[in-house]
Amino acid sequence: METLLTPAFVTALLFGAVTAGVPLLLAGLGEQVSEKAGVLNIGIEGMMLAGAYAGFVAAYYSGSFLAGFVAGGLGGAGVAALMALFCVRLGMNQIVIGIALTLGAEGLTALLHHFQFSRSYPRLDAAPALALPGLAEIPIVGPALFSHHWLVYLAVLLVPLLAWVFRRTHLGLNLEAAGQMPAALDAAGIGVLATRTFAVLATGFLAGMGGAYMANVGAGLFVPFMTGGAGFMGIVLAMLARGRPSWVLVGSIVFGLSLSLTTAFQVAGVNVPTDVVQMLPFLMVMLMLVLFARHSGLPPALGLPYVRGSR
Amino acid sequence: MGKAPVLSLRGVTKRFPGVIANDNISLDFRAGEIHVLLGENGAGKSTLIGVLAGMQQPDAGEILSHGRAVRIGSPRESLGLGIGTVFQHVLLVPSLTVLENLMLGRGRASRLDRAGTLRRFHDLSQALAVSLDPEAKLGALSLGQQQQVEIMRALWRGEGVLILDEPTSMLTPQGVRELGEVMRRLRGQGVAVIFITHKLREAYEFGDRISVLRLGRLVGQLGPERLSAMNQEQATDEVIRLMFGSPSGHQGEAETLAGRGIRRRAGIIDRSGEAILRARDLSTVAETGECPLREVGFDLWPGEVLGIAGVDGNGQKHLAEVLAGQRMAAQGSIRLGGVEIGGTDVGARRRMGLRYITDERLGEGTVQPFSVATNLVMKEIGVAGLWRHGVSLWGRIHGHARERIREFDIRTPSERTPVGRLSGGNIQKVLLARELGSAARVVIFNKPTYGLDLQNTKLARDRIREGADAGLATVLISTELDELIELADRIGVMFQGRLAGIIDNREGVEQRIGLLMTGAAA
Numbered sequence: 081m082e083t084l085l086t087p088a089f090v091t092a093l094l095f096g097a098v099t100a101g102v103p104l105l106l107a108g109l110g111e112q113v114s115e116k117a118g119v120l121n122i123g124i125e126g127m128m129l130a131g132a133y134a135g136f137v138a139a140y141y142s143g144s145f146l147a148g149f150v151a152g153g154l155g156g157a158g159v160a161a162l163m164a165l166f167c168v169r170l171g172m173n174q175i176v177i178g179i180a181l182t183l184g185a186e187g188l189t190a191l192l193h194h195f196q197f198s199r200s201y202p203r204l205d206a207a208p209a210l211a212l213p214g215l216a217e218i219p220i221v222g223p224a225l226f227s228h229h230w231l232v233y234l235a236v237l238l239v240p241l242l243a244w245v246f247r248r249t250h251l252g253l254n255l256e257a258a259g260q261m262p263a264a265l266d267a268a269g270i271g272v273l274a275t276r277t278f279a280v281l282a283t284g285f286l287a288g289m290g291g292a293y294m295a296n297v298g299a300g301l302f303v304p305f306m307t308g309g310a311g312f313m314g315i316v317l318a319m320l321a322r323g324r325p326s327w328v329l330v331g332s333i334v335f336g337l338s339l340s341l342t343t344a345f346q347v348a349g350v351n352v353p354t355d356v357v358q359m360l361p362f363l364m365v366m367l368m369l370v371l372f373a374r375h376s377g378l379p380p381a382l383g384l385p386y387v388r389g390s391r
Numbered sequence: 392m393g394k395a396p397v398l399s400l401r402g403v404t405k406r407f408p409g410v411i412a413n414d415n416i417s418l419d420f421r422a423g424e425i426h427v428l429l430g431e432n433g434a435g436k437s438t439l440i441g442v443l444a445g446m447q448q449p450d451a452g453e454i455l456s457h458g459r460a461v462r463i464g465s466p467r468e469s470l471g472l473g474i475g476t477v478f479q480h481v482l483l484v485p486s487l488t489v490l491e492n493l494m495l496g497r498g499r500a501s502r503l504d505r506a507g508t509l510r511r512f513h514d515l516s517q518a519l520a521v522s523l524d525p526e527a528k529l530g531a532l533s534l535g536q537q538q539q540v541e542i543m544r545a546l547w548r549g550e551g552v553l554i555l556d557e558p559t560s561m562l563t564p565q566g567v568r569e570l571g572e573v574m575r576r577l578r579g580q581g582v583a584v585i586f587i588t589h590k591l592r593e594a595y596e597f598g599d600r601i602s603v604l605r606l607g608r609l610v611g612q613l614g615p616e617r618l619s620a621m622n623q624e625q626a627t628d629e630v631i632r633l634m635f636g637s638p639s640g641h642q643g644e645a646e647t648l649a650g651r652g653i654r655r656r657a658g659i660i661d662r663s664g665e666a667i668l669r670a671r672d673l674s675t676v677a678e679t680g681e682c683p684l685r686e687v688g689f690d691l692w693p694g695e696v697l698g699i700a701g702v703d704g705n706g707q708k709h710l711a712e713v714l715a716g717q718r719m720a721a722q723g724s725i726r727l728g729g730v731e732i733g734g735t736d737v738g739a740r741r742r743m744g745l746r747y748i749t750d751e752r753l754g755e756g757t758v759q760p761f762s763v764a765t766n767l768v769m770k771e772i773g774v775a776g777l778w779r780h781g782v783s784l785w786g787r788i789h790g791h792a793r794e795r796i797r798e799f800d801i802r803t804p805s806e807r808t809p810v811g812r813l814s815g816g817n818i819q820k821v822l823l824a825r826e827l828g829s830a831a832r833v834v835i836f837n838k839p840t841y842g843l844d845l846q847n848t849k850l851a852r853d854r855i856r857e858g859a860d861a862g863l864a865t866v867l868i869s870t871e872l873d874e875l876i877e878l879a880d881r882i883g884v885m886f887q888g889r890l891a892g893i894i895d896n897r898e899g900v901e902q903r904i905g906l907l908m909t910g911a912a913a
Contacts, residue, residue, distance in 0.1 A: 248502060248503055249500060249501065249502055249503060250494070250497065250498035250500060250501055250502075250503060251500040253491055253494060253495050253503070254495070254496075256484065256486065256487060257484045257487070257495055260484045260485065260486050260487075261482065261483065261484045261485065263482050264482040264483050264484050264492075264495065265484075265495065265496070266446075266466055267444075267446075267466050267476070267478065267482045268466070268495045268496025268544075269465070269466050269467030269470050270467075270495070270496045271465075388446060
């Protein structure tokens with residue numbers, strides 16, 4: 081064990097945790113917006129994947145990471161628009177549509193990727209890192225936490241921003257009411273469907289950015305099915321966080337660390353079967369659910385389509 | 392009243408599949424007047440409110456605001472016309488504070504204006520003479536207080552029209568008095584108040600003008616001049632005459648409507664023998680948003696009706712479920728005919744003669760897509776005679792259903808019709824037919840007439856009385872005091888999970904119950 085805990089290993093572990101955690105953070109925050117408004121967004125895995133693909137393609141052809149993230153967000157929002165159409169506007173079952181969208185996005189991105197690149201997996205250049213002056217020089221922790229792509233800092237800043245939106249703005253109240261008591265929101269003169277549509281699109285955009293980060297920064301390439309359950313982990317994070325963005329951050333650190341540990345173990349050549357190591361993050365998910373999800377505090381109207389005048 | 396109306400309906404018609412909810416209704420609402428819309432369940436009051444509040448679109452007719460034709464396509468447009476609505480069921484968000492609820496809907500994405508909202512909150516608190524904590528979570532307030540928040544919200548922008556849809560149904564007598572004061576204050580300030588109720592007494596007490604609806608039609612109106620010239624009795628008779636033409640053919644319905652609280656149970660209960668149902672020290676554990684039972688106990692003798700009064704949400708549901716066996720008590724004992732049944736399940740209790748008629752006729756009482764016949768045997772699936780070796784004998788099940796349909800006068804096209812297609816009154820008859828079989832000894836009714844029209848209310852009450860006369864021991868949980876006074880021998884009051892003072896149903900019982908409902912006297 082002593083041979084493992086070298087400064088270099090710890091730095092790599094933490095760096096990896098951030099890289100793995102940021103997509104989870106974005107997905108978890110996005111899912112939180114959706115769930116707050118009463119839409120259980122199972123399609124988020126598909127939105128991440130669509131974002132990863134769109135983001136990669138945009139970055140690959142334009143050479144711009146910014147363009148990649150914007151395209152990723154739009155790709156995710158595109159899938160989310162379908163979710164909003166079917167589940168919010170037409171009131172169809174959110175679970176069924178969510179699963180369909182995830183499966184559809186998996187198939188479609190794999191197919192498009194195959195047509196475009198055949199069996200090759202072109203790589204992007206390494207993403208430029210923005211080292212925060214001063215902080216990045218701290219030994220061990222500095223290079224691990226404060227020398228990342230700017231999207232990482234943006235994602236972290238999103239946490240207080242969302243907390244502020246939830247507590248201090250009309251949008252926050254509207255989202256909360258749409259999930260807790262949609263008829264009250266309607267009676268107050270705000271469209272429930274409009275509020276929920278906005279929430280679902282925002283979720284798609286954030287999840288898509290998370291996917292694009294995974295492809296463009298995390299891996300530097302797109303591989304079909306590359307999100308590997310990150311969207312579902314985001315759902316778990318949102319569920320455990322009970323409407324608080326800060327808890328999504330905590331959760332994504334924990335999950336990010338366990339994902340990073342998986343990679344680190346493999347790199348360090350620890351003599352444990354790969355399959356067991358790869359199970360680690362999912363064991364963590366189950367453990368967290370068993371420990372903390374007894375009272376999930378989910379909104380009462382979650383998963384229920386809203387129809388004016390019916391109760 | 393020479394004043395021009397602030398809001399008018401002209402020939403408003405609204406159809407739903409199979410019914411005309413509003414048939415060519417024309418009404419005028421004036422500033423500084425409390426206008427009562429009176430009618431029984433299903434008369435079309437709520438649809439009319441839905442039209443004014445922008446929740447429903449009329450099929451024909453027009454709405455005039457200050458003499459100008461308007462279209463109210465959404466709740467927002469209704470608010471924009473200065474119409475504030477307080478719906479029958481509280482439409483506020485329980486997880487938000489009072490202040491946050493009042494800010495809801497006043498913007499889309501902008502920052503919340505707490506200071507300005509607080510100022511308006513204090514102004515309105517003063518105008519309405521109510522005191523509320525603006526930072527309290529709404530879910531922690533009593534229903535009466537929640538309603539005050541609703542009224543504030545409805546008047547927020549200085550709305551000139553306030554609609555109150557059955558506002559007294561969730562209130563204690565004290566809460567009703569306070570609401571009356573608030574309404575009179577608003578009338579003094581020139582607000583046009585539209586007050587919807589199915590209770591004649593309230594209509595007379597609060598109304599300057601009473602419009603009577605029946606089966607979707609406006610059947611008559613009593614203006615302020617005529618109302619002030621009449622005493623309560625005359626006004627009541629006049630409204631009954633409007634509703635039924637000649638009252639003679641509808642005596643029972645008219646009395647039910649008038650809520651005159653006639654005591655029909657004159658029988659003397661023999662309490663010398665052993666009580667058939669003894670509950671002692673019953674307590675339950677509540678989930679969030681529910682009220683648990685706290686050490687509830689009572690005795691019930693054969694042929695007796697024990698009324699349980701109280702504002703909804705004070706533990707009545709838990710009491711009914713614990714007695715029926717659908718919920719286990721955390722402590723306490725229930726003895727039926729001397730046998731402890733606290734640990735037994737629903738089936739065992741049913742076989743011992745205990746029956747439960749739930750207030751949730753659709754969710755809990757019946758399976759809507761299943762046929763009337765299936766619903767009639769729902770609690771006896773597998774019983775010998777209708778099943779053999781687990782195989783349904785449909786001929787016998789349908790035969791059994793036809794008997795029941797005849798006996799209880801269930802209006803259904805056939806025994807195979809899905810129960811969800813029947814009216815509320817007929818679904819209640821299906822439940823009564825299922826539960827009030829020959830072997831019943833103790834029956835628990837939870838709000839048996841809730842949401843029923845007058846005719847079915849009367850029928851259900853008659854059934855309860857007949858059952859008791861035939862020796863059934865009955866627990867009657869109701870939020871309608873008139874109903875309890877009509878049917879019960881003794882009345883207890885549920886308040887915050889406790890059953891306070893079971894008292895004999897005699898003259899003057901209303902006042903004592905009113906006090907007990909607010910927890911003022913134990």
